[in-house]
Amino acid sequence: MGHEFVQLSLTPLLIGILAAIACALPGNFLILRRQALIGDAISHVVLPGIVVAFLITGAVSTWPMMLGAAGAAVIAVILIETIKRLGRIEPGAAMGVVFTAMFGAGVLLLEQSDTSNVHLDVEHALYGNLESLIWLSAEGWHSIMDRTALAGLPPELPRMAVVTAIIAALTLLFWRPLKISTFDEGFASAVGIPTGVLSFALVVAAAVAAVAAFDAVGSIIVIAMFICPPAAARLMTNRLETQIWWSVAFATLSATLGYIFAGHGPLWFGGTNAVSAAGMIATVSGAILALACLFAPHRSRTGAPREG
Amino acid sequence: MWPAFLDALLLQSGYNAALVAVGAALLGIAAGSGGTFLFLRKRALVSDAVAHATLPGVGLAFIVMVALGGDGRDLLGLLLGSAITAWIGLVLVEWMARRTRLAEDAAIGAVLSVFFGFGIVLLTVIQTMSAGRQAGLESFLLGATAGMLFQDAVVIAVGGALAVATVYLLRRPMTLVAFDPDYAAAYGFNVKRIDLVMMGLVMAVTVIGLKLVGLILVVAMLIIPPVTARFWTDRTDGVIWIAGILGGVSGYVGAALSASAPSIPTGPIIVLVCFGLFTFSILFAPGRGVLAAVIRHQRFQVRVHRRQGLLALAHGEPIFDPLTITVLRRSKLIRRDRVATEAGRAQAAKALRDEKRWEVARRVYHDEAISGRYDGLTPIETVLTPDEIAAIDREIGGPTTVGGAV
Structure with missing residues (x-):
């Protein structure tokens, strides 16, 4: 058990958990600010960024692609704002216009360019390949202390860990201004918090989390983790602090259970092949949210008039 | 490229290309005019949830049809399956937004990602089935027109025509509900039922658009034409018909472009033509343009x-x-x-x-x-x-x- 687990399951599991947490943290604020679909939009628009980076460098290398993806995300946010202002269009529609057009452009570029000899296609972008991020050089638990074995770690793991740490640190550092401006933007700007900058920074942080997670696990997990764990957590408590902890717990649970079900679930039903881990993680997070919707203590709307 | 493009525009580049072009134009008209109400109701992104929620339906329909001893690739069956899960997704969005304290955008995002994720799980299950190796269900993600059959085009044409007819017949009550639901209710219209029809329309367009432009991009055909049309007129009727025309033109021109250059996939190019019209409008439209x-x-x-x-x-x-x-x-x-x-x-x-x-x-x-x-x-x-x-x-x-x- 130990040997095989460390070699085949430990790293994908850790990467999945880290990606889930990195997305769930900013997701809490996005949900409270009614910007939940920013995550959806970002995960679509990173495709053209990645393809353009590939066309420029001619290779599937990580950093240019991350830069391209982040650039595309920023361009998309600016475009959405521009269209909203210039055309006086509601945010949802502006978002829909921008992300579909950019995704379409990404697919078109991808089909036009010769990517047959590299591993870059739309399916990969959508559901990643969590299962392939194995730690081949590991021989068991003791490899964690072994330098040569550690060198063989999939590079996604340290990268994801760094990004998650940064996002967690930023959340802690800007906790007060974030919390105040999320709940009462007018009050926040009255006490001198630059709400516009903060709001943009939140979107950028979400984009960084999305891009890093996207590279490792594909965009489905990104969208699901931005929304499902924080939404479920929102139904569990009235306190933001508690909500964050719940969301981290739900994200971890989704990633763990999803990964296990994807790998072993089919065997229980007599199947022989594993199913998509990314899809399963999203499904589990949805199941958790469904349970929260049905049974969580703070699920119903209070204080507000019922919408008819 | 130009002569080939002109040939395609004039439906001269072969039976299949002509079929695709006409189908895309019909789909565009239905999507543009049907999407208008969604846009006026400020719920454009609900269509995104609906579109992604079709994927598990496609997978389930395939599994069921194979289990019943059928081929599994019958378009009508797959579309029926996708319609069922899309409807479930829609109901869930409504339910979450109404019964829990989550906002509608969170509900949309949750349904979208979870249904899509589950759909991917089903696709990987199908890949391991003996009948599933050649299923090609991935084509529903981004659309595929290469192997379109005559009966597929008929499905699209009939569906599109029905959708346009529904828009025409119900444009008055739907406009009323889009602008002022309370007034519509006071006037004696059943707002809930009209909302359902509106959503049913969106779902129908999504489902018939699956084959042509794929579930990720069909949203564009519902959102971009109404937004574009809004630049040209302040009247609802105007927006409906202009959006329909813009959608139809994008579908037709996009399909022709893709027929003239085989490496251009149909769905993305239709969306980009649509976006081109949008860009032109936001810049040059009289009144609201930049x-x-x-x-x-x-x-x-x-x-x-x-x-x-x-x-x-x-x-x-x-x-x-x-x-x-x-x-x-x-x-x-x-x-x-x-x-x-x-x-x-x-x-x-x-x-x-x-x-x-x-x-x-x-x-x-x-x-x-x-x-x-x-x-x-x-x-x-x-x-x-x-x-x-x-x-x-x-x-x-x-x-x-x-x-x-x-």
Whole structure:
């Protein structure tokens, strides 16, 4: 058990958990600010960024692609704002216009360019390949202390860990201004918090989390983790602090259970092949949210008039 | 490329290409006009949830059809399956937004990602089935027109025609609900049912668009044409039909482009044609377009500078602002040495006199409708009648000549 687990399951599991947490943290604020679909939009628009980076460098290398993806995300946010202002269009529609057009452009570029000899296609972008991020050089638990074995770690793991740490640190550092401006933007700007900058920074942080997670696990997990764990957590408590902890717990649970079900679930039903881990993680997070919707203590709307 | 494109536009590049082009045009018309209500209701992104929620339905339908001993690739069966899960997704969005304290956008995102994720799980299950190796269900993600059959085109055509007919028949109640649900309810319309029809329409368009543009991009056909049409008109009827036409044109031109160059996938190019029309509209549409706004702003600026310049002339003050000088020079009100011309003196006198008239008018008329119109630019003749102006003139005395020299 130990040997095989460390070699085949430990790293994908850790990467999945880290990606889930990195997305769930900013997701809490996005949900409270009614910007939940920013995550959806970002995960679509990173495709053209990645393809353009590939066309420029001619290779599937990580950093240019991350830069391209982040650039595309920023361009998309600016475009959405521009269209909203210039055309006086509601945010949802502006978002829909921008992300579909950019995704379409990404697919078109991808089909036009010769990517047959590299591993870059739309399916990969959508559901990643969590299962392939194995730690081949590991021989068991003791490899964690072994330098040569550690060198063989999939590079996604340290990268994801760094990004998650940064996002967690930023959340802690800007906790007060974030919390105040999320709940009462007018009050926040009255006490001198630059709400516009903060709001943009939140979107950028979400984009960084999305891009890093996207590279490792594909965009489905990104969208699901931005929304499902924080939404479920929102139904569990009235306190933001508690909500964050719940969301981290739900994200971890989704990633763990999803990964296990994807790998072993089919065997229980007599199947022989594993199913998509990314899809399963999203499904589990949805199941958790469904349970929260049905049974969580703070699920119903209070204080507000019922919408008819 | 050009001759091939023209051939495709004129439906001359083969049976299949013509089929795809006509199908895409019909789908575009249905999507554009049907999407209008979604846009007016400010729920454009609900269509994204619906579109992603079709994927598990496609997978389940395939599994069920294979289990029943069928082929599994029958388009009608797959579309039926996708419609069922899309409907479930839609109901869940409504339920979450209404029954829990989550906002609609969170509900949309949750349904979208979870259904899509589950759909991917089903696709990987199907890949391991013996019948599933060649299923090609991935084509529903981004659409595939290469192997379209005549019966597929018929499905799209009939579905599109039904959707357009529904829009036509129900445009009045749906408009009413989109603008003012409470009023519609008071008027005796069943708002909930009309909302359902609206969503059913969106779902129908999504489902028939799956084969052609794929579930990720079909959203674009529902959102972009109405947003574009909104730039050209302020009337709902106008938006519906313009959106329909824009959608139809994008579908047709996009399909023709893709037929003329085999490496161009149909779905993305249709979306990009659509986005091109949008970009053109946001820039050049009269009234709401960017160019129109820039021109409006410049005209306003010129009027302000002209007015301020004339008043400065009347008071005999020197003018320093370069734009004011340019404006006055261009309409030949001052000479090169900044001395007022004959016409300039006359207009300056009139401007000063109007300013005095306004002063009196604002003192005399406490009515907001009159004194509130004063902005330094509105000519007093447009607000007061000639005899009212004459009464004011009696108070301030006869005209005086101004600004003989600087």
